[in-house]
Amino acid sequence: MKYIDEFRDGDLARKIAANIRLEADHSRSYHLMEFCGGHTHAISRYGIVDLLPDNIHMIHGPGCPVCVLPIGRVENAIQLAQTPGVILCSYGDMLRIPTANGMSLLKTKAQGADIRMVYSSADTIKIAQNNPQHQVVFLAIGFETTTPPTAVVIKQAQALGLTNFSVFCNHVLTPSAISHILQSPEVRQLGVVPLDGFIGPAHVSTVIGSQPYEYFAEEFQKPVVIAGFEPLDVMQAILMLIRQLNEGRAEVENEFTRAVLPSGNRKAQMLVAEVFELRRSFEWRGLGLVPYSALKIKSNYAEFDAEQRFQIPSISIADNKACECGAILRGVKQPQDCKIFGTVCTPENPIGSCMVSSEGACAAHYSYGRWRETNADRMEN
Amino acid sequence: MCLAIPACIEQLISPDSAIVNLGGVRKEISLALVEEVTIGDYVIVHVGYALQKLDPIEAEQTLAMFNQMSKLSDDMGKVTEE
Ligand code: SF4
Numbered sequence: 001m002k003y004i005d006e007f008r009d010g011d012l013a014r015k016i017a018a019n020i021r022l023e024a025d026h027s028r029s030y031h032l033m034e035f036c037g038g039h040t041h042a043i044s045r046y047g048i049v050d051l052l053p054d055n056i057h058m059i060h061g062p063g064c065p066v067c068v069l070p071i072g073r074v075e076n077a078i079q080l081a082q083t084p085g086v087i088l089c090s091y092g093d094m095l096r097i098p099t100a101n102g103m104s105l106l107k108t109k110a111q112g113a114d115i116r117m118v119y120s121s122a123d124t125i126k127i128a129q130n131n132p133q134h135q136v137v138f139l140a141i142g143f144e145t146t147t148p149p150t151a152v153v154i155k156q157a158q159a160l161g162l163t164n165f166s167v168f169c170n171h172v173l174t175p176s177a178i179s180h181i182l183q184s185p186e187v188r189q190l191g192v193v194p195l196d197g198f199i200g201p202a203h204v205s206t207v208i209g210s211q212p213y214e215y216f217a218e219e220f221q222k223p224v225v226i227a228g229f230e231p232l233d234v235m236q237a238i239l240m241l242i243r244q245l246n247e248g249r250a251e252v253e254n255e256f257t258r259a260v261l262p263s264g265n266r267k268a269q270m271l272v273a274e275v276f277e278l279r280r281s282f283e284w285r286g287l288g289l290v291p292y293s294a295l296k297i298k299s300n301y302a303e304f305d306a307e308q309r310f311q312i313p314s315i316s317i318a319d320n321k322a323c324e325c326g327a328i329l330r331g332v333k334q335p336q337d338c339k340i341f342g343t344v345c346t347p348e349n350p351i352g353s354c355m356v357s358s359e360g361a362c363a364a365h366y367s368y369g370r371w372r373e374t375n376a377d378r379m380e381n
Numbered sequence: 382m383c384l385a386i387p388a389c390i391e392q393l394i395s396p397d398s399a400i401v402n403l404g405g406v407r408k409e410i411s412l413a414l415v416e417e418v419t420i421g422d423y424v425i426v427h428v429g430y431a432l433q434k435l436d437p438i439e440a441e442q443t444l445a446m447f448n449q450m451s452k453l454s455d456d457m458g459k460v461t462e463e
Binding site: 001002003004006007012015016018019022023038091119120121122123145146148149152202203206207228229232233236255256257258259260261265267268271 | 385386387389403404411413414415416423425427428429430432433434435436437439440442443444446447448449450451
């Protein structure tokens, strides 16, 4: 397909890889974090690490919306779905997230709750129109990319005068999470994760633009290169980061100019600003409470806010003890450091959230990276 | 779920919706988040919404950038030639 195939070309990949090898300074190492789950997926799926010299380390960041939703909020969603008369609509990835007692939305559905998997937020409006006797709740999650579609349906619900539609809002913000990782006490104290630079998200940036990262590059003196999701985009971004680091620069650069403008998508931003406002703080799985890192529905739209319509208690549930998702999301550990990776915890039977979505670090590593490393070990032995 | 793909606008069905072609599969998407999209444009589609138009000229330039040999390799070429 156009704009996909040419960005996966093998010959070009080898060319960029050769440039990376030439330019990477052998006397130092480079620790680069890809924030976004889409990049984690691309890096694992296309074996990009195989093409990089050993002194370049890719660290998976917390940019998978399924992985960062705290279990308490999943528990809230399960309780909502169990409320008589409620239809809960959710993106498919959410259904398998396990909660503390081994429940999930999928199991709740099997027990009889009316939970509908939707591809698009637009589907939720149709469901509300077709089921006037039910309360339809949309479990909204995701970063800046999925927030504008949620804003659109809230405005549509208002225009249509729907009285049986609300949104359980769990939208989170990328730049505050990146800052939080850099300020995190684990990262500072242990010093285990020297992060040298970031690959900035692709589609989040189509919406927010490249400007929001400027503060961050300046404040923390870390280069950011925004990259598209195709493997060549990621490799070129790695090369651009290496160049910046070699030259001692810490700037925001944009590799994904075909879709990211400095100011992003103004129309989408205005819709979001109209419907949502900042939460003072929000819990992220793996990161804990992060100030001003999430959105809630403005009071003008309170009638479409599930948190206003229903009693939703704030529940905080700790992760399974064995699960290292928290450390993995901060870049302190890798999936294979988890004792139950690939044995007790697999994509078929996930224990932690990083194993649920194909963008989660553990699931991506399980699907694409696990055998490669085992083989490499064997060859070394 | 962050995954999004470029798709070509094949048909406009209302001011706010269109049919795109995703490698042979036709799908209705919302145009509520973009402006001035016409037939033949490529857009990035995410959860059923066009998020942004794709700029074909920038795409060409990015591909050309992938093809550039490193300056260092030129220098090394010179060194070996000398
Ligand atoms: S393998 Fe499973 S339990 Fe271990 S860190 Fe990953 S998601 Fe958590």
